[in-house]
Amino acid sequence: MTGRTRRPRTAVITIAAGREAHLQRQREALSADEVDLHVVVGMTGFPRLRPVPSAPEVTPISVTAGPRGLPLAAARNAGARAAIQRGAELLVFLDVDCIPGPRSLARYTTAALDVPPATLLCGPVAYLPPPTHQGYPPPGELAGLAQPHPARPAPETGRILLDDKRFNLFWSLSFATSRDDWDLFGGFCEQFAGYGAEDTDFALRAAAHGARLAWIGGAVAYHQHHPPSRHEERHVRELVINARLFHRRHGFWPMEDWLTDLDRAEVVRFDRAHDVLRLLPEFGAKLQAHRLR
Known part of the structure; x- marks a missing residue:
């Protein structure tokens, strides 16, 4: 303009x-x-x-x-x-x-x-x-x-x-x-x-x-303050799907800090070196425990 x-x-x-x-x-x-x-x-x-x-x-x-x-x-x-x-x-x-x-x-x-x-x-x-x-x-x-x-x-x-x-x-x-x-x-x-x-x-x-x-x-x-959306179970599923889509489109992982945080909480398996991102079994319970800490 x-x-x-x-x-x-x-x-x-x-x-x-x-x-x-x-x-x-x-x-x-x-x-x-x-x-x-x-x-x-x-x-x-x-x-x-x-x-x-x-x-x-x-x-x-x-x-x-x-x-x-x-x-x-x-x-x-x-x-x-x-x-x-x-x-x-x-x-x-x-x-x-x-x-x-x-x-x-x-x-x-x-x-x-x-x-x-x-x-x-x-x-x-x-x-x-x-x-x-x-x-x-x-x-x-x-x-x-x-x-x-x-x-x-x-x-x-x-x-x-x-x-x-x-x-x-x-x-x-x-x-x-x-x-x-x-x-x-x-x-x-x-x-x-x-x-x-x-x-x-x-x-x-x-x-x-x-x-x-x-x-x-x-x-x-x-x-305005509200609880982090990424700590909700449904949003974690969406985040993983969207991160995989982004990786296919651009060749690298987005939101690495969030994915690393979820990996440490044993909610997902995120291995940047081997291009691995997946939900782990019973991730909902792990997410709940991580959120309560």
């Missing part, structure tokens, strides 16, 4: 399966002055929401979950199609458990005017502690509760850091891209279903089309 002067018509795309309280907090932090559309993709029915006058109107769509797990990749693609059909020029993907910080969406849209074509815009993600019985404070006060994740770049507010190397650091929790670049990159691979690896696959395929990353200072998303 380099060379443009007006703010692009912007859509936030959120995929959801339950977590109505998370989504409600997200909507309360969205400003209709910064976002034109909010496309919410229900994967297990559409969530019930209370009106938020200051937020953009919700455009609801739904996709059907299959036996392999929640269709995260297909839901993001469906959300993007719906947003583009409604005239969106900038697509901002924000997971249901993320609260945008003040002016975070404005920083995405401003940065989109300055970055070169074929760019994935990535804002910092900060993980919140569990909420008190009163919930979380307003978005403007969340910075005091959580710092951006130390493993990913977090430039100063207003600074854009271009990067054509660290695609393994891309997270689908919070990112943006132009409509034209989305078409160029081809969206998420819908062979992935359920939990894990679909976002790294997307980033690597974007890189193969000449993409770069742009780390956007100040476009922070605050991740």
